[in-house]
Amino acid sequence: MKSSVPPGDFSLWSIAVPAFGPSLLFGIGEGAILPIIPLSARDMGSSLAGAALVVALIGIGSLASNIPASLLTARFGERRGMVGAALLSIVALLLCVSATSLWLFAVGVLLIGAASAVFNLARQSYLTEAVPPLMRARAMSTLGGVGRIGLFAGPFIGALAIHLVGLAGAYWVAVVAVAAAGTLAWWLPDLVSDRYEKIAGPAPTLGSLVAAHRRLLLTVGVGILLVSAVRSARQVVVPLWADNLGLSPAATSLIYGLSGAIDMLVFYPAGKVMDKKGRIWVAIPSMTLMGVALLLMPLTTGAVALLMVALLIGFGNGIGSGLIMTLGADYAPRQGRAQFLGLWRFMSDLGGSSGPAILAGLTAALTLSFGIAATGVLGLAAAAVLGYFVPRNKPIQR
Secondary structure, three states, X not given: OEEOOOHHHOOHHHHHHHHHHHHXXXXXXXXXXXXXXXXXXXXXXXXXXXXXXXXXXXXXXXXXXXXXXXXXXXXXXXXXXXXXXXXHHHHHHHHHHHXXXXXXXXXXXXXXXXXXXXXXXXHHHHHHHHOOHHXXXXXXXXXXXXXXXXXXXXXXXXXXXXXXXXXXXXXXXXXXXXXXXXXXXXXXXXXXXXXXXXXXXXXXXXXXXXXXOHHHHHHHHHHHHHHHHHHHHHHHXXXXXXXXXXXXXXXXXXXXXXXXXXXXHOHHHHHHHHHHHOOHXXXXXXXXXXXHHHHHHHHOOOHHHHHHHHHXXXXXXXXXXXXXXXXXXXXXXXXXXXXXXXXXXXHHHHHHXXXXXXXXXXXXXXXXHHHHHHHHXXXXXXXXXXXXXXXXXXXXXX
16 A cells, blocks of 8 residues: 655554554553563472573564564564564464463563564554655654553453453463554555665665674664663663662552653654654653653652652653654665664564673672662763764654
């Protein structure tokens, strides 16, 4: 289906269902299972450290699959890529439900991460092509926002299913949600922009893309890596510091939930600012706020102070919704777009995997407060890197 709507008349509502519906459903599926994966691993006899490792397999599977996902998307297209990712995710979820040993369960979790890499890359590639550049940031921030809404709602739906049928209920919720996402993707064909003519010549290789964009990857790419590291670490620091303060699990969950709620509420205004003013007007405030909040966290001594800091972290993260995807779409070349986005997501996931590892290493070597403060410094460093390099690498409006 071709999109021939002039950029000035384009509305995100015109692609809301095919662009954002599958992402919302996929997010619900992921959100339903994320809290209970470590519990399932423990039920199978895993130690606490082993359960944490099983959870980390989702990120490892995504990280290892970004490049293959880009090649698959380039070869088969976004719609088939999403449907294939949904099918792989269903197989992985069924493996988790039926697993009788820890290693089979771990394989299922790893495959869930691989499926999410394919799905997310296909969605980003779709929006990059379908949305006019003048509305790109709003589209990407909305994509990130609906995914967060799904992740927020998923645990509540999963909790209801667990109450009714036991721990396996959360996995069945995920199966239904992912199947619905795949069905929606199958019946709603991709919108393909006709703004450009087909580019002649062979498709670039991954090596040629790295060589052609090495300066970008070593500048803005490093900034993106730092952003991802801070974002992933922020999911860990709130419950860890709350436990350090002796807060109850209920109070910790409430603080974490309120932080996530404000995170969800500000994604669209942030995208509009990026479109109207420029990417840097969101990149710098987002990472500065998160960096400052993380530096303040070790100074908190009670629930109220921690809540204020957690809300600031949520707001800072929320206004940065879609930032990484928007910058990736800005810089992606017309020829080899999917492969470039695969490289971009690889760097992002590499940072996402390293953030909690850095926090854990510094906490073990020194103290938790030092580890949290160091993560805050990484946030300020991300703001500085993006602030310096993004204006000097102004993307072409492709």
